[in-house]
Amino acid sequence: MMFYFSRTASASLIVFLLAACSTIQAGRDFDVRTFETKIERGISTQNQVRTWLGAPAGTGVNVDTGGERFDEWTYYFASGKLPDMSGAKIKILQVKFDKQGIVRGYNWSTSDQ
Numbered sequence: 001m002m003f004y005f006s007r008t009a010s011a012s013l014i015v016f017l018l019a020a021c022s023t024i025q026a027g028r029d030f031d032v033r034t035f036e037t038k039i040e041r042g043i044s045t046q047n048q049v050r051t052w053l054g055a056p057a058g059t060g061v062n063v064d065t066g067g068e069r070f071d072e073w074t075y076y077f078a079s080g081k082l083p084d085m086s087g088a089k090i091k092i093l094q095v096k097f098d099k100q101g102i103v104r105g106y107n108w109s110t111s112d113q
Helices: 002-020 032-038 046-053
Strands: 023-027 058-063 069-081 089-097 103-110
Touching: 032 046, 032 089, 032 103, 046 069, 046 089
Parallel strands: none
Antiparallel strands: 023 069, 058 069, 069 089, 089 103
């Protein structure tokens, strides 16, 4: 439940920031495709992810349906121009780590196809 609240709150903040100025950027840009070529689930570490992407914009906890607890890092980037937002681009990446700091999963979404 916290995961969905965080994603909703982040998206709402980004939309608010985009609406507040004529041209805006929020977060730090990152290349999802490059991340996907480097990441190895079950092998890559928190230190490696930090080296590739820098410090996360947010951190939290994800508890799966079996009760297992994971640390979760969130990266995001948004840019756009007002008034029509026709060129808006938003990227969100969430990386899940086990207690040893090993990547167990990740998900990303982007408006830039």
